[in-house]
Amino acid sequence: MNHLKDRYYxxxxxxxxxxxxxxxxxxxxxxxxxxxxLVVVVKVISSGGNIQMxxxxxxxxxxxxxxxxxxxxxxxxxxxxxxxxxxIMLKVFHSRTISETVNGTKRIRWNRMVAAFLLWTLIMAGxxxxxxxxxxxxxxxxxxxxxxxxxxxxxxxxxxxxxxxEELFFRGYLAQGLGMWTQSRWIALVIPSVLFGLMHAxxxxxxxxxxxxxxxxxxxxxxxxxxxxxxEDGIESSIGIHSANxxxxxxxxxxxxxxxxxxxxxxxxxxxPSKEFxxxxxxxxxxxxxxxxxxxxxxxxxxxxxxxxx
Numbered sequence: 475m476n477h478l479k480d481r482y483y484x485x486x487x488x489x490x491x492x493x494x495x496x497x498x499x500x501x502x503x504x505x506x507x508x509x510x511x512l513v514v515v516v517k518v519i520s521s522g523g524n525i526q527m528x529x530x531x532x533x534x535x536x537x538x539x540x541x542x543x544x545x546x547x548x549x550x551x552x553x554x555x556x557x558x559x560x561x562i563m564l565k566v567f568h569s570r571t572i573s574e575t576v577n578g579t580k581r582i583r584w585n586r587m588v589a590a591f592l593l594w595t596l597i598m599a600g601x602x603x604x605x606x607x608x609x610x611x612x613x614x615x616x617x618x619x620x621x622x623x624x625x626x627x628x629x630x631x632x633x634x635x636x637x638x639x640e641e642l643f644f645r646g647y648l649a650q651g652l653g654m655w656t657q658s659r660w661i662a663l664v665i666p667s668v669l670f671g672l673m674h675a676x677x678x679x680x681x682x683x684x685x686x687x688x689x690x691x692x693x694x695x696x697x698x699x700x701x702x703x704x705x706e707d708g709i710e711s712s713i714g715i716h717s718a719n720x721x722x723x724x725x726x727x728x729x730x731x732x733x734x735x736x737x738x739x740x741x742x743x744x745x746x747p748s749k750e751f752x753x754x755x756x757x758x759x760x761x762x763x764x765x766x767x768x769x770x771x772x773x774x775x776x777x778x779x780x781x782x783x784x
Contacts, residue, residue, distance in 0.1 A: 476578030477646075477707045478653040478662055478780045485568045486654040491647075494563040498643075501559045506552025513548060514538055542736050543624050546632075546724070553636035560639060564647075575646040577708025586706065586769075590714030593764060597757050598722045606740070613740045621737040622725075629724045629736075637716035644670045644696065645703040645712050653780045659704055660776070667696030674733075679745075682731035687747045691754065698758040705771040715761065 517538040535545040564570045573582050606613055644666040653662040671693030674680065680688045699712040706712075720734065728738040729745045765771070 477576075477703065477709070478650060478659060479578055485570070486651060488655075490567045491651050494560075494567050494647075497563055498556055498559050502552040502556040506555035509551055510548040513540060513544070536735075541621075543621060543628055546625070546628055546734070546736055550628075550632040550636050553639050554632065557635050557639045557642070560642065560647075572642065575642055575650065576710060576713075578650075579708075583708065583710045586708075587710040587714040589768075590702075590711035590761070590765065591718040593761055594715040594718040594757075595722055597760055598719065599726075601753055601757060602727060612743050614743060615739070616737070616741050617739045618737060622739065625725060625737050629721045633720045633724060634713075634717045637720055638713050640670070641699065641703075641709045641713045641716055645700055645709045649700065649703065657779045659778065659780060662780070663697065663700040663704060663776075667693050667700050670696035677733040678731045679729075679733060683745070683747050691747070691751050694751070694758075695754065698754075698762070701776070702762065702765065704776060705766070705773065706769065711765060 514535065517540060521539070535548070536542065540548075561572050564572065564575060571580065573580050576582050648666040648669065649662040652665055653659065656662070671689050671691075674692045675685065675689060677688070699709075699715060702715070703709045703712045723732070724734045724736045724738065726739045727742055728734065728736050728740070729742040731745075766773075
């Protein structure tokens with residue numbers, strides 16, 4: 475088991491993780507947001523200054539006349555900057571590469587990433603097809619060919635960077651650090667999952683439906699991906715599932731308070747968070763069962779201590 479194996483002695487001090495995290499997130503929120511700020515400022519100036527910057531909702535830039543596709547690009551660009559910074563900081567502070575953060579080796583298993591991506595896409599498509607058949611009145615068709623074509627390109631090109639960074643940071647980097655310090659796979663699973671959930675606390679859907687209704691869903695999603703990462707001994711499948719989840723929602727399903735407000739094919743008129751949570755649990759059980767059988771997982775690894783390198 476390579477992914478969480480303790481082999482970075484001397485490079486696993488807490489201060490290194492703190493400095494890397496601060497540099498990466500500060501960089502994302504400064505360099506990464508420059509295009510967003512510039513576009514908004516230009517829009518405000520072109521409107522004759524009638525729009526106050528303090529009143530701009532940066533989760534919904536339609537309020538300043540920016541199209542959903544351009545908004546999506548501006549929202550995703552910081553993740554590209556973050557991923558580049560993260561790769562550099564890994565090398566500088568930990569003498570580690572991106573691939574070693576993915577699975578503890580120098581080789582990324584792309585086939586597992588692609589297989590998980592396709593399987594989760596199929597499961598999500600089946601779920602929403604059934605729901606659309608049972609509740610067609612709850613969906614509004616808003617398909618517009620050319621904006622959708624642009625959305626497909628944007629989603630396929632940029633969303634994987636967003637999903638990859640989040641998986642690398644939470645299921646890779648933090649899990650490896652916590653694993654080294656505690657020798658416990660359970661701690662390496664639970665703490666990053668909780669932090670992953672809390673990272674979404676300012677999403678618009680959390681504001682609409684409430685912290686205690688939405689954040690547990692994000693924490694569960696993190697736990698689900700974390701379990702897969704531990705049993706797969708790497709985060710390739712987690713990256714594939716996370717990418718598929720966000721791309722599918724961006725392309726096909728949106729709702730008024732979604733963090734991914736796009737020109738999706740369908741808009742869901744009424745979202746029932748408790749129903750969505752139950753659905754997520756069912757879908758996660760299905761894909762875990764399939765991957766467990768396909769890749770011959772050893773479930774006893776969850777309870778084993780993380781090995782120390784000699």
